[in-house]
């Protein structure tokens with residue numbers, strides 16, 4: 397029986413936008429949160445101690461982490477080398493350079509020959525001798541089409557045919573690996589991929605089309621005693637015999653993971669029966685406060701303040717979203733909202749202006765007609781569905797320009813909103 401700790405999707409150095417500078421250390425507090433979560437995992441591995449640590453991929457937001465981040469990662473994993481706990485680092489999509497060319501951020505651990513460390517950057521079976529006996533680990537890193545298919549093979553094929561050919565090739569490759577296994581030794585498949593039955597948060601759905609979706613039947617094979625997955629940030633169990641498990645990310649990368657409990661898996665691998673448990677990691681809460689003020693006839697500011705007062709915002713990363721009518725904007729005092737939210741770790745404010753004019757009654761541009769600048773903006777936005785995501789910010793900016801309030805009063809939330817709407821490259 398081999399005891400192992402399975403963690404995944406560390407993404408060290410992401411979510412910085414939700415942090416602030418810690419004046420005591422000079423570090424972004426979110427980097428510190430992520431380091432604390434990783435430290436929690438490594439502490440447990442050493443305290444047990446486990447016989448083996450499996451990392452399911454996506455160490456950093458990209459393949460070129462800054463030295464400070466690279467070092468923080470190495471400091472934690474080095475503790476496993478010191479404790480003589482064998483460790484497999486699997487390469488995820490975020491660990492590869494573009495198109496899989498030019499190596500991966502984790503390959504340095506092989507180059508340095510860190511004792512007991514294995515870098516899984518290809519489909520390969522590793523026989524690892526642990527304190528509690530041997531175990532076979534089949535590594536299946538994030539695969540691009542070029543890993544299994546050659547250019548001439550895919551020439552002239554459509555996307556559907558390429559995907560089908562890729563899946564056939566993957567099935568054959570896994571099959572070959574399975575046939576070469578020693579059936580008397582416990583075996584784990586460690587894979588970074590999107591399984592067809594996996595569920596993920598709404599904000600991640602945009603990333604689905606990027607890679608290949610692997611059928612669960614390819615993974616849940618009886619030759620494996622445990623299937624350790626990485627890639628999807630929400631912890632989930634896809635199959636029980638053998639267990640096919642995403643531990644999920646160790647900290648929240650963005651608001652898409654707001655409601656998720658973070659953790660890792662401790663498992664006992666056996667040829668007869670594998671047992672496992674999910675171990676939660678203390679993590680900083682994300683909290684969305686959402687309110688529609690358009691139906692409110694009295695003071696909208698009082699509603700916002702009451703909402704904030706009754707919410708558990710202490711130490712949380714908070715976003716306040718409210719919908720309001722244009723004539724209500726003058727009733728919102730942003731300075732006092734900022735004051736009320738000050739207990740949060742960090743916060744952002746996202747007002748959404750709801751236009752009251754029914755589209756059909758909008759005046760059309762034409763000779764001899766005059767329309768207000770804001771109506772003109774609405775007409776313009778109607779013609780530009782590609783700007784939908786920016787429409788509310790543009791309306792607020794225009795309102796501010798046309799009806800100036802106290803200097804800078806609307807400038808601050810605009811910045812916050814725009815800053816947080818930047819696409820984050822930390823998808824699964």
Ligand SMILES: [Mn+2]
Pocket residue numbers: 453454488489490588626627628823824
């Ligand atoms: Mn991934």
